[in-house]
Structure formats: C-alpha cells, structure tokens
Amino acid sequence: MQIHKKKMRLSAVLLVLALGATACGGNGTDSDDSSAEGPSGGTFSYTITNPENPLVPGNTSESEGTQVIQALFTGLVTYDVETSKLEMEGVAESVESEDSTLWTVKLKEGWTFHDGTPVDAESFVNAWNYTALSTNAQGGSSFFSNIEGYDDLQAETDDNDVVTKPPSAEEMSGLEVVDPQTFTVKLTAPFTQFPLTLGYNPFYPLPKAFFADPEAFGKKPIGNGPFQAEEEFRQDVGFTMTRFDDYAGDKAKADAVDIKVIPDVNTAYIEVQAGNLDILDTVPPEVIATAPAEFGDRFIERSSSTFTYMGFPTYDPRYDDKKVRQAFSMAIDRAAITKAIFNDTRDPAFSAISPVVDGSRPDACEYCKYDPAAAKALLAETDFDTSQPIDLWFNAGAGHDAWVTAVGNQLRENLGVTYVLKGDLTFSQYLKEVGRQKKFTGPFRLGWGMDYPSPQNYLEPLYTESALPPGSNTAFYVNPAFDAKVQEGNEAEDNDDAIELYQEAEDILLEDMPIMPMFFGKLQSVHSEKVSNVAFDAFGRADLANVTVNQ
Amino acid sequence: MGRYIARRLLLTIPVLLGSTFLIFAMVYALPGDPIAALAGDRPLAPGVVAELKDRYNLNDPLLVQYGKYLGALLQGDLGTDFAGRSVSETVAERLPVTVKLALVAVGFEALIGLIAGVLAGIRKDSFFDNLVLVTTIAVVSVPVFVLGFVAQITLALRLNLFPISGIGEGLYSYLLPGFVLGSLSLAVVARLTRTSLVENLRNDYVRTARAKGLPPRTVLAKHALRNSLIPVVTFLGADLGALLSGAIVTEGIFNIPGLGRTVFQAVQSGEGAVVVGVVTLFIFFYIVFNLVIDIAYAALDPRIRYE
Numbered sequence: 001m002q003i004h005k006k007k008m009r010l011s012a013v014l015l016v017l018a019l020g021a022t023a024c025g026g027n028g029t030d031s032d033d034s035s036a037e038g039p040s041g042g043t044f045s046y047t048i049t050n051p052e053n054p055l056v057p058g059n060t061s062e063s064e065g066t067q068v069i070q071a072l073f074t075g076l077v078t079y080d081v082e083t084s085k086l087e088m089e090g091v092a093e094s095v096e097s098e099d100s101t102l103w104t105v106k107l108k109e110g111w112t113f114h115d116g117t118p119v120d121a122e123s124f125v126n127a128w129n130y131t132a133l134s135t136n137a138q139g140g141s142s143f144f145s146n147i148e149g150y151d152d153l154q155a156e157t158d159d160n161d162v163v164t165k166p167p168s169a170e171e172m173s174g175l176e177v178v179d180p181q182t183f184t185v186k187l188t189a190p191f192t193q194f195p196l197t198l199g200y201n202p203f204y205p206l207p208k209a210f211f212a213d214p215e216a217f218g219k220k221p222i223g224n225g226p227f228q229a230e231e232e233f234r235q236d237v238g239f240t241m242t243r244f245d246d247y248a249g250d251k252a253k254a255d256a257v258d259i260k261v262i263p264d265v266n267t268a269y270i271e272v273q274a275g276n277l278d279i280l281d282t283v284p285p286e287v288i289a290t291a292p293a294e295f296g297d298r299f300i301e302r303s304s305s306t307f308t309y310m311g312f313p314t315y316d317p318r319y320d321d322k323k324v325r326q327a328f329s330m331a332i333d334r335a336a337i338t339k340a341i342f343n344d345t346r347d348p349a350f351s352a353i354s355p356v357v358d359g360s361r362p363d364a365c366e367y368c369k370y371d372p373a374a375a376k377a378l379l380a381e382t383d384f385d386t387s388q389p390i391d392l393w394f395n396a397g398a399g400h401d402a403w404v405t406a407v408g409n410q411l412r413e414n415l416g417v418t419y420v421l422k423g424d425l426t427f428s429q430y431l432k433e434v435g436r437q438k439k440f441t442g443p444f445r446l447g448w449g450m451d452y453p454s455p456q457n458y459l460e461p462l463y464t465e466s467a468l469p470p471g472s473n474t475a476f477y478v479n480p481a482f483d484a485k486v487q488e489g490n491e492a493e494d495n496d497d498a499i500e501l502y503q504e505a506e507d508i509l510l511e512d513m514p515i516m517p518m519f520f521g522k523l524q525s526v527h528s529e530k531v532s533n534v535a536f537d538a539f540g541r542a543d544l545a546n547v548t549v550n551q
Numbered sequence: 552m553g554r555y556i557a558r559r560l561l562l563t564i565p566v567l568l569g570s571t572f573l574i575f576a577m578v579y580a581l582p583g584d585p586i587a588a589l590a591g592d593r594p595l596a597p598g599v600v601a602e603l604k605d606r607y608n609l610n611d612p613l614l615v616q617y618g619k620y621l622g623a624l625l626q627g628d629l630g631t632d633f634a635g636r637s638v639s640e641t642v643a644e645r646l647p648v649t650v651k652l653a654l655v656a657v658g659f660e661a662l663i664g665l666i667a668g669v670l671a672g673i674r675k676d677s678f679f680d681n682l683v684l685v686t687t688i689a690v691v692s693v694p695v696f697v698l699g700f701v702a703q704i705t706l707a708l709r710l711n712l713f714p715i716s717g718i719g720e721g722l723y724s725y726l727l728p729g730f731v732l733g734s735l736s737l738a739v740v741a742r743l744t745r746t747s748l749v750e751n752l753r754n755d756y757v758r759t760a761r762a763k764g765l766p767p768r769t770v771l772a773k774h775a776l777r778n779s780l781i782p783v784v785t786f787l788g789a790d791l792g793a794l795l796s797g798a799i800v801t802e803g804i805f806n807i808p809g810l811g812r813t814v815f816q817a818v819q820s821g822e823g824a825v826v827v828g829v830v831t832l833f834i835f836f837y838i839v840f841n842l843v844i845d846i847a848y849a850a851l852d853p854r855i856r857y858e
Binding site for chain 1: 582583584585586587588589593594595596597598599600601602603604605606610634635636641644645700703704707708711714715716717803804805806808812813816
C-alpha cells in the first residue's frame with residue numbers, strides 16, 4: 001500500500017501557543033463499548049484529503065480514497081478492526097482449496113449492489129479481469145499477478161516504457177465462473193495466505209453499471225458496502241454517503257456520513273475543536289502533546305501497519321559485508337529517536353514484521369538492540385573505512401530530515417564516522433532515478449504499509465529476488481535461502497506452519513540485514529462529543545459503519 | 552478607443568501562445584517521472600505504466616507533446632489530469648470560488664485602504680496618520696499564514712463570528728479569508744493613497760483651486776483625489792490579477808477550494824495539462840486587467856487619450 005498522506009502541514013507554532021500548550025501525558029482509547037445493535041440514526045462528518053484517483057477500488061491504493069472505498073464496498077473477506085485477523089463477514093461464504101493453488105470461492109446469498117443488482121461470481125471475475133488488464137491502467141493490476149493467465153493481460157514493454165506488444169487476452173485463464181454463487185481461482189504457485197489477501201481494494205466486486213460508464217462510476221460509485229454515495233464526489237469538497245438499508249452484512253449505525261475534504265490538517269483540527277467536524281484521523285504534530293489532555297478519551301491512539309526502514313546498497317562494496325550492516329544497526333538507539341524526534345508517535349522497530357499482524361515477534365531482530373560497544377567492535381572486524389563519510393539518503397519534503405539527522409549523529413558518535421545528508425530529491429527521482437539504478441551510496445530511507453495482514457506482505461514484496469526493481473527490493477538483496485523459506489511459507493499446510501516459516505525467513509533477513517528496521521507507525525485520532533464507538537483498523541481506516549451518533 | 556482595444560486584444564494571441572509553450576516546457580523539465588510518483592511504494596505493473604505514459608503522451612518529445620496539446624486546445628479540449636478528470640471541469644468548478652475570494656479581498660482593500668489613506672492624507676502628521684502608519688507596518692510585516700491562523704482561532708473558533716473553514720455558508724464564508732488575503736495589499740493601498748494625496752495637495756493646481764474659493768470638499772474630491780488615484784488603481788488592478796491566480800496559503804488555512812491549490816498540487820505531481828490550462832487562464836486575466844487599468848486612466852486623467 002502506498003503511504004501518501006498529503007495533508008499540507010503549514011507551520012503552526014502559533015497554533016500551539018494559542019491553544020495554551022499544557023503538555024500532559026495521557027493515553028486515551030475509546031472506552032465506550034456499548035455498541036448497541038441496530039441503527040442509531042443521525043449524521044456525522046469525517047474528513048479526508050483529496051483522493052488521488054476516481055473512486056474505483058481497483059485503482060485506489062492510497063490512504064484517502066481507501067477511507068471512502070472501505071465504506072462503499074465490502075470484499076470477499078473482512079478483517080477484525082482491532083486485531084486484523086481474518087473474518088468471514090464479507091461476501092464469501094467460503095474460500096477453500098485442496099492444494100493451495102486451485103481455490104474455490106463460494107458467495108453468500110442475498111448480497112446486492114446499491115443499484116439492486118446481485119453481487120454474483122461474475123461481478124468479481126469481471127472486476128478482476130478489468131483491473132488486471134494493463135490497457136485499463138488500473139493501479140491494482142499487479143495484485144493479480146499470481147493468477148494464471150495474468151501475463152496474457154499485460155502489454156509487453158521496453159525499457160523506455162513503450163508498448164512493444166499489446167495484451168493477447170482480456171480474461172485471465174485462471175478465473176472461472178462455476179455458477180452465479182461460485183467461482184474458481186487458479187494460482188501460478190501454491191499460496192496458503194490467498195484468502196487473507198482478498199480483503200484488499202483491488203479484489204472488490206464491480207456491478208454491471210461500472211463497465212457501462214467507468215467515468216461516471218468514479219465520481220459516484222455503486223458499491224455493495226454499508227454506505228452508498230448520495231451524490232457525486234467533488235474534489236476539495238467531498239460528498240454525503242447514506243446508510244444502505246439493503247446491506248446484507250451488519251448495517252451501518254448512523255443514517256449518513258458527510259465526507260469533508262480538508263487538505264490542511266491544522267484547519268481540520270480546529271474544526272474538530274469547534275465541534276464542526278466529528279472525526280479526524282490525524283493529529284497535527286504541533287499539538288500532539290496537548291491533544292490527549294484536551295480530548296481525553298476522545299483522543300485515540302493505535303498502532304498502524306506502516307513500517308519505516310533503512311536499506312543498504314548491498315551492491316556497493318562498502319556495504320557488502322553483513323557485519324558492517326549489523327554494526328550500523330546496533331549503533332542506532334531507535335527508542336531515543338522515537339522519543340526525541342517523534343514524541344512517541346512511532347514505536348521503535350525490533351522486527352521486520354509489523355506487530356499488527358499475526359506472527360510478529362517483538363525481539364526478532366538481534367542486531368536492532370542498541371549496543372554501541374558491540375557495534376564498534378563488530379565494525380572494527382571489517383575493513384570498513386571510517387575516515388570516509390557515509391551518505392544518508394532520504395526523499396525531500398516528507399519530514400524525514402530530523403530523524404535521519406539523528407541517525408547520522410548516533411552513527412558519528414558510536415562508530416566514529418562522519419555523515420553527509422542526501423535529501424534533496426523528490427520521491428519519484430529518489431526511487432526511479434537513484435534507487436532502481438543502483439545509485440544509492442549509503443543507507444537510504446524507505447517505507448511500507450501492508451496491503452493485507454499477513455507476514456508474507458512484509459517479506460515477499462520487499463526482499464525476494466522476484467521483487468527486484470522495478471519491484472520494491474531496492475536494497476538488491478538476493479538470498480536463495482530466504483526466497484525458499486518464503487515460498488515454503490506460501491505453500492505451508494496451515495497458517496501456524498506458515499507463520500513459523502515466515503519467521504524463519506525473517507531470521508535469515510535480519511541476520512543478513514540488507515535493511516535495518518527503524519520504526520513502526522502509530523495512528524492518532526480525535527473526535528467530537530457527538531460520536532461514539534470510533535475505532536480504526538491497522539490500515540488506518542475508520543470503521544465508519546459502527547460509529548454511533550449521540551442523540 | 553475601439554481600435555485601441557481591438558489592437559490590445561489581438562496582441563494577447565501571441566502572448567498566450569508563447570506563454571503556453573513556456574509553461575509546457577517548464578513542466579516538461581520538472582525532475583522526476585510523474586507516473587512513478589503516482590505509484591508510491593508499490594510499483595505499478597510495467598504494462599500499466601506504459602499505458603499511462605501513452606495516454607498522456609509522456610513518451611513523446613517536447614515539441615510533439617506540445618503540438619498534441621495545442622491541437623486539442625484549439626478544439627476546446629483542455630485535456631485531463633492523471634486521474635482522468637477533465638481540466639475544463641476542474642476550472643469551471645473552482646474559478647467562481649477564486650473569483651469570489653479575490654473580489655472580496657479587493658473590496659476590502661479598496662474600501663478600507665482608500666478611506667484610511669484619504670483620512671491620513673488630509674490630516675498629515677496627525678494622530679490618525681501615525682496610527683495608519685504603525686498599523687500598516689505591522690500588517691505588512693506579519694506573514695499571511697500567521698494572520699490567517701490568528702484570525703481563524705480568535706474570530707472564528709473563540710468568538711464564533713465567522714465560519715472556521717470551507718465555503719458552506721455562501722458569501723459569508725468568504726469574508727474572513729478575503730480580509731486576511733486582502734490585508735497585506737490593504738496596507739499598501741492605504742499608504743499609496745496617503746502619499747499620493749499628500750503630494751498632490753501640495754501641487755500648484757490645488758492651490759489655484761483653493762485660491763478660486765472652491766469649497767475644500769470639492770478641491771479634495773474633484774481635483775486632488777482623482778489624480779491621486781492613478782497609482783492606486785494601477786495597484787488594485789494588478790493585485791486583482793494576482794489574487795485571481797489563487798492564494799495557496801489562505802486557501803489552505805480556510806479550506807477554500809480555489810484554483811491556487813489546484814495549480815500547486817498539479818505542479819507537485821507534474822500534471823502538465825492542468826498547470827498549462829490554469830496558468831494560461833491566469834495570464835489571460837492579467838492581460839485583461841492591464842487593459843482595463845489602462846482604460847481607467849483615461850477616465851481618471853483627462854490628459855490621457857487613446858487612439
């Protein structure tokens with residue numbers, strides 16, 4: 001998932017002053033658990049910034065559009081809001097396979113789209129084929145790459161991104177509609193975690209109305225979720241969603257949600273203070289110290305799936321010894337940085353798999369423990385030249401300056417090596433023109449947010465050989481033993497075995513240390529007195545359907 | 552006069568052509584690959600990247616891209632942004648918002664700025680004159696985002712006099728942002744009026760008018776002030792042109808969905824069609840307002856005539 005939160009952060013030192021900065025601790029979670037059954041009625045407002053794309057699930061991967069898509073659509077499976085565990089509260093009755101390759105999906109009866117048409121096997125298969133086909137230019141296309149026949153739906157391209165051969169098919173051979181309530185999915189390789197991936201946006205169904213007019217659909221989607229679009233979505237303004245009374249799952253509690261687009265997070269925060277806005281999923285860094293005291297239990301904090309790490313250019317002779325990389329990692333006091341730089345709005349990372357997914361171990365990373373003496377000793381064993389400065393890379397304008405500087409200072413202090421900050425490239429230059437061209441000359445910052453709650457999602461797309469650029473394996477890490485362990489995990493008999501195998505893969509990764517884990521994200525949110533039962537999942541999405549309006 | 556206007560309007564054609572090309576070339580020269588930026592952490596499938604590049608002609612050389620853009624433009628098609636939204640629709644949605652905000656701002660400038668300037672000018676060195684001097688210095692030196700937040704927190708949040716943000720309450724919602732946006736220029740207008748008036752009041756023709764026994768009010772209004780307004784009108788006209796090209800900071804603070812923010816985001820994401828379309832519109836505004844100012848000179852100063 002793409003972490004692209006574009007809230008403009010205008011400097012607001014002043015705001016802090018005006019609010020009377022009384023720094024207080026306090027860690028509130030929403031304690032009101034009286035989740036009454038049935039609709040509570042009422043209308044509340046929720047804010048997002050502008051979605052980057054039209055509201056089509058297969059083309060929405062960024063956080064803002066996802067918030068709306070989540071309320072308008074329900075996928076085959078769902079995840080528990082608190083624990084991210086797989087739940088069968090979605091459209092699928094069952095997702096089963098004998099060999100983890102050929103999967104049979106059975107749908108529940110009675111699900112309809114907002115226009116009354118049934119949610120059937122075709123609405124999934126057609127949607128998946130549409131999203132996968134490269135000429136439709138949908139961002140979610142690559143999520144179908146493990147389905148048989150996907151390659152036939154992809155145009156062949158040369159190095160300059162020019163099409164050399166158009167797609168040879170429009171439907172994946174691995175998808176087959178058996179009857180209106182059943183379809184089968186044939187994967188190219190066994191993958192036990194497949195059902196777990198199905199709750200992500202690109203796997204949502206699309207009604208016939210979409211294919212008739214995709215453009216109109218993108219403004220006013222017709223989904224199958226607990227809320228329906230009442231009007232066209234307007235950029236920089238928003239729209240109203242109302243409860244879908246024929247929803248086959250647990251119906252939404254409130255009558256309607258006003259989605260308000262407020263790109264400036266400080267403005268949105270003031271609107272919540274004034275009671276004009278009910279839920280805000282971000283708290284401006286300038287007021288993070290005062291918000292818990294001001295909002296009490298209306299301030300919510302939870303861990304999110306985002307993961308920040310620093311990769312090493314393993315192709316650079318200077319960093320090709322894993323002892324060098326281990327020494328760097330041990331020389332960094334992550335907890336000190338999260339406290340001093342982030343005000344504890346992030347957690348230090350001691351594993352490569354986020355704590356929000358099953359199978360994460362709090363101390364998986366041996367070399368992430370802060371031990372400056374051991375770090376220095378380990379570095380001395382290598383032929384690393386400490387007289388040369390190290391380059392620390394990050395992308396510009398995204399607030400990374402402070403913590404990367406702190407990392408540099410710790411390396412200087414603990415390893416006796418000076419550093420140079422390389423932080424003036426935009427994200428696209430940084431990734432495409434430097435990262436993918438093997439031009440990083442030192443540790444570089446990267447981030448990740450999960451697509452589905454599986455440890456596999458924190459390993460395979462990031463460090464395997466198949467993920468080499470243009471994939472996300474920018475460290476150019478290749479270790480067949482690691483790849484094999486991940487694959488074994490993918491083919492494991494059951495989830496417990498899979499988790500064990502993924503953990504073994506993680507151990508290999510953290511021993512080789514092509515990347516050093518830095519932080520895991522947290523989400524802070526505030527809401528008005530008008531609403532209760534506000535909860536966020538690990539993806540950072542508000543559970544809008546369960547929000548109740550206090551009458 | 553008619554021929555003069557026609558000639559000036561004809562001149563806009565080469566200006567617009569040249570400027571669209573310049574802007575187009577500048578967006579083209581922006582570093583980074585806009586499609587890669589679109590994708591974020593998880594890269595897009597190669598076939599999807601190629602499709603997007605083909606749709607937006609990103610693989611063509613600059614001149615071919617510009618030719619295609621211009622060809623579509625001549626048919627009235629401003630193109631689409633990377634999300635497939637039509638640029639003309641975006642402009643149509645946001646232009647009225649920007650125009651309202653700019654007019655409110657200029658309204659404040661003209662009204663308060665002129666009154667303060669005239670009062671300060673006719674009572675030179677009085678307490679009021681000094682008060683205007685001090686206030687305007689203060690306003691000019693405060694950055695607009697500070698002013699914006701202070702106004703928002705005190706007047707809107709604490710005193711509840713205005714809506715905090717958004718445009719949900721019609722013209723009323725534009726008052727506070729308009730005032731903040733216009734405050735800087737308001738100070739300039741006040742000082743410009745004052746200086747110009749003080750200078751003109753010392754002129755011979757004003758002394759003559761006084762000597763003829765004209766009432767002071769007539770001397771001020773018909774002789775001194777009218778002349779003094781020339782630099783002020785020039786400034787107000789140019790400022791209106793500038794305000795119409797959006798106000799990124801004020802629009803951000805007060806959540807006004809205007810053109811400034813659109814073009815700001817489009818530059819960031821390298822969306823050529825949006826940037827060129829909207830900025831060309833801005834240039835057109837400038838040209839028109841400059842023309843209007845020039846014509847207004849003739850009305851203010853009988854010595855100026857256009858042929």
